[in-house]
Amino acid sequence: MTDLTADEFMERLGSRQSEQWLDRYAEASPIENRDGDQFIGVRMGDIFQLAKELKGMPLAEVEKMLESPVHEVRVGAVSIMDYQARDKKTTDQRKKELFELYIKRHDRINTWDLVDRSGFWVVGNYLLDRPRDVLYQLARSERMAERRTAIISTGQIAMKTQQIADTFNIAKILLQDRDVLIHKAVGWMLRIAGDIDRQKLLDFLDEHVATMPRITLRYATEHLDKTSRARYVRPRKAI
Numbered sequence: 001m002t003d004l005t006a007d008e009f010m011e012r013l014g015s016r017q018s019e020q021w022l023d024r025y026a027e028a029s030p031i032e033n034r035d036g037d038q039f040i041g042v043r044m045g046d047i048f049q050l051a052k053e054l055k056g057m058p059l060a061e062v063e064k065m066l067e068s069p070v071h072e073v074r075v076g077a078v079s080i081m082d083y084q085a086r087d088k089k090t091t092d093q094r095k096k097e098l099f100e101l102y103i104k105r106h107d108r109i110n111t112w113d114l115v116d117r118s119g120f121w122v123v124g125n126y127l128l129d130r131p132r133d134v135l136y137q138l139a140r141s142e143r144m145a146e147r148r149t150a151i152i153s154t155g156q157i158a159m160k161t162q163q164i165a166d167t168f169n170i171a172k173i174l175l176q177d178r179d180v181l182i183h184k185a186v187g188w189m190l191r192i193a194g195d196i197d198r199q200k201l202l203d204f205l206d207e208h209v210a211t212m213p214r215i216t217l218r219y220a221t222e223h224l225d226k227t228s229r230a231r232y233v234r235p236r237k238a239i
Helices: 006-014 019-028 044-053 059-066 071-086 092-104 112-124 133-139 144-161 165-174 180-196 198-208 214-220 226-232
Strands: none
Touching: 006 044, 006 059, 006 071, 044 071, 059 071, 059 092, 071 092, 071 112, 092 112, 112 144, 133 144, 133 165, 144 165, 144 180, 165 180, 165 198, 180 198, 180 214, 198 214
16 A cells, blocks of 8 residues: 655655756756755656645645655645645545645745645635635735735636636736736736626726736736737837
8 A cells, every 4th residue: 555655755756856857947947046945857747646646645744745845845745735625525624624734834835836736726716615815815925926826716716606806806906016927827817807707807907007017918818809909918119
């Protein structure tokens, strides 16, 4: 029987190291952008597969993985959390525990990919029929990853319930954010909201177009027709 422990995951992960993937990560994530993360060079697909094999891991062991400085180990941790949150057999109590662990250890879920790998289901799905005050608290956090969790969680809520008010409300909070990773996430979630109610997206854009980051506008308007999109996103002038 497979040992569902952090040590088992890390031992099996280590056997999948590759210099090729280590070089790729070094190129994609320079040391100055890593926020203390270490990489050992394991392909994401291999991490996801291993996480799926060990998805029954107790949350105390998952938390041990979150404490690792190795990025791929934490990718594994949030992947296990995601798989558990998605599983129809997972109890409401376990979903609550997953949500609480995510929020408690958000200091270790500190990059955009860790947020995107787990935030939709662990946070967004948990809040479908619950108060969402926590998202507004996260939206005002000093930490980029927490602000990103706030906005992407509204996308899951929108897709599952057709409720889009939180997307627009949190987008307003984050419109002047200093981080491009938030600009992109806001535009992405506005696009999802617009797929549900096009007119509300257009009204939001009309109100805020003058102050929205260009990349947010680009992402938010991707599903508009060419004429509508041209109202908001104009080509850059040649220098």
